[in-house]
Amino acid sequence: MIYREAGQYKTSYAADQAIFPILQDRIGLAILLLVAFVGAPLVASDYILSTILIPFLVFSVAALGLNILTGYCGQLSLGTGGFMACGAYAAYKFATAFPELNIVFVFLLSGGVTAMVGVVFGVPSLRIKGFYLAVATLAAQFFLIWLFTKVPWFVNYSPSGVISAPPRSVFGFYVTGIEATSHAKYIFCLSFVALLALVAKNLVRGRVGRAWMAIRDMDIAAEIIGIRPLHTKLLAFAVSSFYCGVAGALWAFIYTSSVEALAFDINRSFQILFMIIIGGLGSILGSFLGAAFIVLLPILLNAGPTAMGAPLSTSTIAHLELMTFGALIVFFLIVEPHGLARLWQIGKEKLRLWPFPH
C-alpha cells in the first residue's frame, strides 16, 4: 500500500531512465543518506565508528570492485587482496613523495596505478576462464604481496616493513594520521564510498555494464554481436582493480593508519569473495549488504559467548568462531544462493501488495 508505483507517470526520457524511478525509493535513499551523513556521526561513539562503520565502508568499496569483475563480467578473481595491497602501497608512495598533493587525488591516483596492474594480471582472462582463471589470479595475489614484502623501496626503506599513514587534511580537517578524529575519517570515507557507488551504479546501467553482462552470460555470443572481449574484459579488470586499489588505500590510511602487506593476504581475498556471494552477485546493493554481513558476523560471534558468560578459552572461541562462520556460509548458500540482495528484492515484491494478499 505504501510502496507502490501506481500513479507515478514519467513524462520524459530522463525520468524514464532515472536510477531510482520510484518515488518511495528516492525518499528511502534520501533518508538513508541523511542518517549516514548526519545521524550516524551524531549518535555513534568513536568505537562504533572506527571498528564497525569505517571497516564496513572500506569493505564495501572492495566488494563493489570485485562485484564488477565477478558479478557483472563473470571473471572469477581471487586476487582482490593483492590489488588492495597495491592500492595501499601506491597511496603511501604518492603521499610521501608528493606531500602537497591533496589526499583525494592520492587515493584516485593509487586507484589508477592499481587499475594498470589489474589490466596486466587480467590479460590471461582472454585465454582462460572459470576456475582456471581463479587459480591464475592467485598468481597476482601471491606475487604482489611478495613484492611489497621483499622490495624495501615500497616502504621507503623502513626497517619494520610497515607503512603508516602521514597526516593529511581535507578542507582543514585531518582525515589521516594521529590527529584525525574518527568522525572526520568516517565522513571522508562515506563521501568517497557514496561517490564510487554512484559511479559504479551508472557504469553497470550503461553501455559498458551491458557489455560486461553479455560477456558474463556467454562470451562467444557476445563476441558475435560485436562486443570486443579484449576491451570489455580488460576494462572490467581495470575498473574493478581501481575500486580495490582505492579500498586498499582507504584501509591503510583511514581504517588502520598503519599496515603491512600481510593484512592483504589470501584470506582477505576470500573474505571479499564471501561478501559478494552472500550479498548477491551482480548487484550494487548486494556489495553493501554482504560487506555489512561479513563485518558484523565476527563481532556478533565474538560477543555471543561472552554475553552468555561461557567460560571458554580463547583458542576454543577462535575455533568455534571459525566453525560457526563456515557453517553459516554453507547455511546461507543453501537457503538463498542468490544472496541478500535477492531477499531484499523478494521483500520489495511482497511490500507492493501488502497488506492485501493478492
Next chain:
Amino acid sequence: MDAVLDFLFGPLKEIWAYPTFFVEVVVGGLLTGVMYSLVALGFVLIFKASGVFNFAQGAMVLSAALSFVGFNELGAPLWLALVLALALMIGLAFVIERVVLRPLVNQAPIILFMATIGVTFFIDGFFQMLWGEDVKRLDVGIPKDPIEISGVLVNTFDIVAAVVAGTLVATLAFFFQSTRIGRALRAVADDHQAAQSVGIPLQTIWVIVWSVAGIVALVAGIMWGSKLGVQFSLALVALKALPVLILGGFTSIPGAIIGGLIIGVGEKVAEVFWAEKIGGGIEDWFAYILALFFLMFRPQGLFGERIIERV
C-alpha cells in the same frame, strides 16, 4: 642490460659448471613434486566426478593427519589409528554429501566452490578444537637418511613418498578402469544426467568419491605430516596444489602427477639458482607464474579435457 643478461644466464653457467648438483636439485624437485601431486589428486578426483572445485581438500589433509596422530596418541597402535582415521574420513564424506552437496544440487559452480570454502572453515575449526592446535610429531618409521645413487644424493624419505604416490595412482587407475564402481564414477564424470538415467545412483557415487578423496587426503596428510610435523600449515599445502592442478588440467589424474613433477622441479631450480638475486622466498608465487605460462598455450591445462564451446 648486463645485469639482466647476468640474471638470466649467470645461473645457467653455474648449472653447466656443476652438473651433479643440478641433477640433485632436479631429483629433489621431482620428489617434492610427487608430494604436491598427492594433494592435487584429491582435487582431481572430486572435480572429475562432481564438477565441484573442492577447496576443502587442504583442510581434509590436515584433519586426516590430525586424527591419525590424535588416535595414535590416545593409545591406538598405528594400524588401528589408520583404520579409525579412515573411518572418520569416510564419515566426513557422508556428512558433506548429506548436509552440503545434496541441498546445493544444480547450483552454479561458484556457489558450490564457496560452499567448500565454508566447509574448509568448519573442518579447520572443528578438528583443531577436537585434537588441539599444537604441532604434533608424526613418525611412521620412514627413514630420513640421505643415500647416494650413482653420485647423486637422495633422501630416502622422498623415495618412499614417490613409491607411495606411485602405488596410490596405480591403485586408483585400477579402481577407475576395472571395477564396477570405477566405471560408474567415470560415467558420472562424463555426464551426470545420462549416468543417472541408466540407473547410477548419483548420491552414492558422490559419497564414494569424497571418501576416496578423504583416503587420498589421509595418505597425503601422513606423508606431509611426517615431513613437516602435523600442524595448521598442512592446510596451506592445498595452495601449493592449485598451480599443479591448472597446469595438469582439472580432470586428469596423470595431469596431476606430471603437473606436480613440473612444478616441483621448476620451483626447486628457480629457488636454488635464481631466487637469491631477486630477494628469495619466491616459492609462494613462482609455481603460479609457471602454470600461467603453460596456460597461455593450453588454456585447459596439459591434459585437461578440451573445452568445446557452442553458442
